[in-house]
Amino acid sequence: MKNNEMINLIKRRRSIRNFKEEQLKEDELNQILECAIYAPTGCYNQPWHFTIIQNKDVLNKMSEISNEEMSKSDDKWLSNKGKKNKPLFFNAPTVVVVSGKEDAYSPLTDCSAAIENMLLAAESLDIGSLWCGLVSHFFERKEVEVLNIPEGYKPYYAIALGYKDGETPEPLERRRDIFTYII
Ligand SMILES: Cc1cc2nc3c(=O)[nH]c(=O)nc-3n(C[C@H](O)[C@H](O)[C@H](O)COP(=O)(O)O)c2cc1C
Numbered sequence: 001m002k003n004n005e006m007i008n009l010i011k012r013r014r015s016i017r018n019f020k021e022e023q024l025k026e027d028e029l030n031q032i033l034e035c036a037i038y039a040p041t042g043c044y045n046q047p048w049h050f051t052i053i054q055n056k057d058v059l060n061k062m063s064e065i066s067n068e069e070m071s072k073s074d075d076k077w078l079s080n081k082g083k084k085n086k087p088l089f090f091n092a093p094t095v096v097v098v099s100g101k102e103d104a105y106s107p108l109t110d111c112s113a114a115i116e117n118m119l120l121a122a123e124s125l126d127i128g129s130l131w132c133g134l135v136s137h138f139f140e141r142k143e144v145e146v147l148n149i150p151e152g153y154k155p156y157y158a159i160a161l162g163y164k165d166g167e168t169p170e171p172l173e174r175r176r177d178i179f180t181y182i183i
Pocket of ligand 1: 013015016130131132133135172
């Protein structure tokens with residue numbers, strides 16, 4: 001099987017949940033954001049908006065409120081998770097909220113493509129990243145106003161970014177029974 005840096009990188013990337021406190025360098029963050037906007041988009045809509053948050057008070061509030069909402073859930077797993085009140089972003093120093101333009105052709109898909117580009121760009125710079133979906137509970141609350149999301153855009157996900165504290169874990173096993181070939 002052929003081996004190249006891009007393929008190795010894709011297979012090496014892991015969700016990181018241990019971050020150093022040190023902030024990312026500006027040019028590293030800019031490179032990651034630049035890669036986000038080179039993702040493909042339906043009808044070339046580019047229907048996204050990126051909110052870069054480095055304010056600890058805001059990040060703590062987002063985490064706290066999400067956990068509070070989760071703890072009220074009927075879903076046992078979710079409510080237990082919320083009650084533990086663990087920091088949602090694992091103290092990453094930078095979090096990027098990705099929002100999609102609601103009337104675009106395929107905003108959620110386009111934003112997800114941008115997110116994957118960010119995760120891979122981060123890994124290429126040896127920067128840790130985590131795709132955070134649980135923050136959606138914060139997006140439902142009025143306190144989301146603090147993010148100043150532009151009118152017509154819906155926040156979907158947050159991406160935690162920071163220098164890894166410790167070794168990158170080994171890749172998780174992947175299912176292999178998911179391919180159908182029509183020859
Ligand atoms: C849509 C989406 C939402 C996710 N939300 C969270 C989250 O809120 N918290 C978390 O710790 N990991 C979250 N993850 C990370 C997954 O748990 C992780 O990607 C998966 O377990 C596979 O591990 P890997 O990324 O290291 O390969 C999310 C991943 C995706 C794609």
